[in-house]
Amino acid sequence: MQITIARAMTRKKTIKAQLDKITKDISQHGAINNKRLHILSDEKKDIKKNHQESIDKVKALFQQFYDLKDNYIKLTVAINKANLETDIVITGKTMKIAEALVYKNDIQAYFENLKFAYQKAVSKATAEVDQFNKNMKTEGLSEQVKKEVLADVLYLVPIEKMDELDAFLVEFMTEIDGTLNEVNARTFVEVDID
Structure with a gap:
């Protein structure tokens, strides 16, 4: 059938x-x-x-x-x-349904955790920079010298990587359920059941 x-x-x-x-x-x-x-x-x-x-x-x-x-x-x-x-296409990427389900059911949580971990690292670094700069005596220093002595956050992960991660979480995860529903409604399987 x-x-x-x-x-x-x-x-x-x-x-x-x-x-x-x-x-x-x-x-x-x-x-x-x-x-x-x-x-x-x-x-x-x-x-x-x-x-x-x-x-x-x-x-x-x-x-x-x-x-x-x-x-x-x-x-x-x-x-x-x-x-x-x-095959299905989600956000322009072609993959097998099984792969998409792995992303949805397993990998999505890791991506969300990665995003949270990076945001936590940035928050920690920002707090450290603020504390460092607060303790610096910059009165009477020129803007050029201030720039050299004051700390700034050094982003070790390229911003583009985090933008890609955000895009994936927003676009891919938004589209996956609708795309799977469409494909499941039109893809036939052969099964011998009573």
């Missing part, structure tokens, strides 16, 4: 909910006191028939669980395969 990645992802969410429900049902009905009738059975007079019907229903739940699990795996594999093969 052919379905879009978006539909496959929705189907996976549905399967997760179904697996949760089956698990809950098993926790409530998976075992009983053998001297009592089981609630799963419609048979209310013959305890042996009641128990057999309940056993059959619980077996069916287990089978359904494993069938759903198999479909979930097939959908996931099909999506992952498509993500490894499908």
